Amino acid sequence: MRLSTLLAPTLREDPNDAEIDSHRLMLRAGLVRKLAGASGIYTLLPLGQRVVAHVEAIIREEMDSIGGQELRLPVVQPAELWEASGRWSVYGEDMWRLHDRHGRAYCLGPTHEEVITDLVAHEIHSWRQLPLLLYQIQTKYRDEVRPRFGLMRAREFIMKDGYSFHASEEDLERTYADVVGAYRRIFSRVGLEYRTVLADPGAIGGSQTHEFMAPADAGEAEIVSCAECDYAADIEEAEVAPRSRSEASVPMAIGRIATPNARTIEEVAEHLSTEPGSIAKLLLVRLLFADGRTECVAVLLAGDATLNENKLLAVAGAISLRPVTVQEAERLHLPLGFLGPVDLPPGIALYADPEVAEGGPWVVGANVEGYHLNNVWGGRDFVPDRVLPLRRAQAGDRCPQCGGRLSAQRGIEVGHVFRLGTKYSCVLGANFLDQEGQTRPMTMGCYGIGVTRTVAAVIEQHHDRDGIIWPASVAPYHAVLLPVGTGSFGSRAQQVAEELSVQLAKRGISAVIDDRDERPGVKFKDADLLGFPVRITLGKALEHESAELRLRKDGIVQMVPLTAVADVVSAQIQEATAVPIA
């Protein structure tokens, strides 16, 4: 391929609407373009398409290796199908809905559980035909509340979705494990550093699920992971244990101290020359329940902890919560900024995290403007109505599995595997006859990988100031041949580039020739920006019948005789592609 004819419009300057590195670099390197007037909808240009194709090829290989069968499912799906599963109303605004000329309602598939279950319900009838693992790699549509970060959260995106059907839970477990194994190989091969984390099954239902998270600052999810064992979890899901804390052996008497203008934990800690961790904070929140009822509760946490809102909602059975308003607090005669668990007005339930439920001494608000209490002891000075772990996990917490230290990081969710059970098979009639002749619903699993998001994640993890640094396995081309020089010297360089391109192709190495009539500096800059793993410069070294090979990832340069270039590059690419499976 010649760069002079390739549609790869590189940009010298950063686009103004790209915030994160992957989005910025995908635009600058000419991999994608946003469709004007359509937030979250992108064209994949030739280089971007090649990268996506490489990621898809790796996914196909690994899914096929565990017995997966690829198929292609309709994008346009009738409302009836979604009404049958009950999700037409549940899915909400994220679903892209449309009508045909007869006024019948359809949607653009945001996912394909309904369609595939319907297919299997019609075609599979016997235990002898199970298990079945089907998958698709297709464009999906979600009218995201807020598309952002380029391909990271787009409204039209490519996803690999796999669905499995089983005669039993045990059989599902086998396939589930197979898929997790395949995912490990896929993400390792595309060059991602990733963590497998425990996550919330969310609205799709089912038991414990695993997310595959690629650590990156631009990630939208927060995870905690242990350095000493394999424990990792979404920060909202992570188990938290009370932290150890030194207690005074002899409880002293409670005391009242003036803390004028010290409202926040930081201000109180500074005023009293103590640590936030020795203060207990009381949050007043209003819970909203499904039946419209609301309730005001108080939550007591250590001063350096954060409330895990999901856990509070779960234990209280509420659907949402918000802090109380200033007016609500005034009505209760509670001064915001000086709240404490001692002598709360009746009618407000006190929920306490185990860390602060018993013992002391704690500094807490006095429920009087301008005052706090010290030497407060849980159990003596206040008694919680409920003691529940409501603290959000944070860096430095003990690992619930091995006791090691947890660290927190941001991550990009690139894959998610679920056990669906019989949620969809029951309502959509995906039943089979078992060996006893009994009709039973199939047990299902589903397994997603965000393909375009994975490409974004790879760039987030593999770039530098100059541009993208593609892993060889997904690079749009393995190498760039860069002839420089003028006159007859230049034509010789061009000719050598053509020859090497052919030699490389014979070894399965793809290369582009930068034959553009540009100054060397421009070619070098673009080569770095585009991120090809190997750069082969045909210039000065030609006088010694050699080429200059440079690896994008470390900048290491070596001079190689022309006759050996193809073999050396081939070896370099093979080495780079043979990644250990994490």
Add this chain to the structure above:
RNA sequence: CGGGGCGUAGCGCAGUUUGGCAGCGCGCGUGCCUUGGGCGCACGAGGUCGCCGGUUCAAAUCCGGCCGCCCCGACCA
């Protein structure tokens, strides 16, 4: 949906406060020059100033309405 920012040449931006010839850099075209890290010189093409309406002798600029994009939040199999 709440908050904030933006919309002027293909891209990045100035001009808007205080109404008065539509500008700069990059890119693009032509010629000369240069040729190992985004050369230099000269000439040139390129605009419905997001859209609609209003005020005014005169609107990119002031007023009203609408649309789109980006960021934060809420939200998110």
